[in-house]
Amino acid sequence: MTFEELKELDSQYVVQSYGRNPIAIDHGQGAALYDVEGREYIDFASGIGVLSVGTANSKWQSAITEQVGKLGHISNLFYTEPYIRLAEKLCTRSGMASAFFGNSGAEGNEGIIKLARKYSWEKYGEGRGTIITLNRSFHGRTITTLAATGQDVFHQYFFPFTEGFRRADPNIDSVQQVAGDDVCAILVELVQGEGGVLPLDPDFVQALANLCADRDWLFLVDEVQTGIGRTGSLFCFQQYGIQPDAVSFAKGIAGGLPMGGFLVNEKCKKVFGPGDHASTFGGNPVSAAAACAVLDILDDETITQVKEKGEYLRNAIEALNLPCLGKTRGMGLMIGAEVAEGVSNKELCAKLNQAGLLSLTAGPGLRFLPPLTITKDEMDKGLAILKATLS
Ligand SMILES: *Cc1c(COP(=O)(O)O)cnc(C)c1O
Secondary structure, three states, rough: OOHHHHHHHHHHHOOOOOOOOOEEEEEEOOOEEOOOOOOOEEEOOOOHHHOOOOOOOHHHHHHHHHHHHHHHOOOOOOOOOHHHHHHHHHHHHHOOOOEEEOHHHHHHHHHHHHHHHHHHHHHHOOOEEEEEEOOOOOOOOOOOHOOOOOOOOOOOOOOOOOOOEEEEEHHHHHHHOOOOOOOEEEEEEOOOOOOEEEOOOOOHHHHHHHHEEEEEEOEEEEEOOOOOOOOOOOHHHHHHHHHHEEEEOOOOOOOOOOEEEEEOOOOHHOOOOOOOOOOOEEEEEEEEHHHHHHHHHHHHHHHHHHHHHHHHHHHHHOOOOOOOOOEEEEEEEEEEEOOOOOOOHHHHHHHHHHOEEEEEEEEEEEEOOOOOOHHHHHHHHHHHHHHHOOO
16 A cells, blocks of 8 residues: 555544654664655664664564464463563563563553552551652553653643652652652652653662662662663663662563563562462563563673664764754663754654654654664664754
8 A cells, every 4th residue: 555545544544643754664674664665764763662673683583483383372371481481581681580571661560560559568558559750751651650650741631540659850859858658669760761861860869779778668660661771781770780679671672572561579579479460461472482582682792782882873963063953862772862942853853754764752852762783884874864854
C-alpha cells in the first residue's frame, strides 16, 4: 500500500491517539530504515529507545525464529527455559537477586509500586503506602503510573487517579520536606528521559540512598529508558554507585519485542509469594529468547563502546554549532540537545524526520536514542543530515 492509502485507512479504523509523522516505515537494517516508497532514514530514535541492537539484527532474528518454531507461549503455571536463562543473565550482570517479567514499562513500574507497599505493609502495617516521585519524571500511562508521573500535562481528564504519591524536586531538601511517616518508598529515573534528558546529581542520588536506608524506604529506580546499556552500563544505577531495592526495565530489553519487568535485591526477594503478582504474557518464550540474544550481543565490550559513541555524537553535534541548537547533555547514547529560544522542538524534530533523520523530542528539547550497535558510518550519515537540515 502507498503512504496515502495507509494514512486514509489509519484515520478510518485506528484510534487517533498519536500525532504521527507523515512517514510509513516498511523495513530496515541496523540503523537504516526504509519507508514504503523506498526512502532511507537514519535511526537516531530506536523506536523510542527500543531497538537496542538495531533493526533486523541477524542473531536476534535467529533466536526468535528458532523459538517460534518450538514454543510461542505457555502459561506461567509451567517452567520454560528462555525466561529462566534471561533472569540469570540479568541478575548476574546487575547484582540483583531475582526477576519478574511482564510486558511494558508501565507494568514494570506498577509491579515495583505494589512491591514497596507489600514490603511496608508486612513490616509496619497499614498507613505507610505513600511513594515519593520527582517533578518532571515519567513513569507510564496507566492510571497509577500517571499518578506517579511528575508532569502536570499528563494529569488531565482521567480523574480519579490512584492515591499515595507525593512529588518533590530533585534535591534532598525538597524530598525531606515531603517525607512523612506514611512513606514507604521513593521512585526515580536516574536520567529523566521524557522530562528532557536530565541526569540526577550523583550527590543527590547518594543522599537519597542514605535517606532510604535510614527510614527503611525502598529505593525504586525506573530504568525503563536508561536500562539495558543505553547509558553505557547495563543499568544506569551501576554508574551512580548505588544498589537499588528494585529496578524496572522495558524498552530495550527484547530489542523490539514487547517485554518489561523488574529486578529486586535479596531483601525484597521474598516479598511476593505465589498469587501476589502475575502477568499472562509475562516471560513469553519468544520475547525472552529475543532478550537473551540482546544481552549476548550487548556484552561488556559493546556496552563500553556505548559511552565512546555517545561522546563522539555529542561532541560532533556541538561542533556543528547549529544556530537553532544549544548545549547537549545525557549519558552514553541517551542524548538531549537544548533548542534555542523561540525555536519549537516539535517543528525541528518533524523537519529532521522529514529530512531522513529519525529523532525525538523530550521536555523542551530534542532527544537522540540511536541503536546501541550503531556504526561510525551510520552516525556520520545522521550528522550530515542534521547539519544539512538545521544549518
Ligand atoms: C517509556 C517509559 C515508561 C513507560 O513504558 P511503556 O512500555 O510505554 O509502558 C516508563 N518509564 C520510563 C522512564 C519510560 O521512559
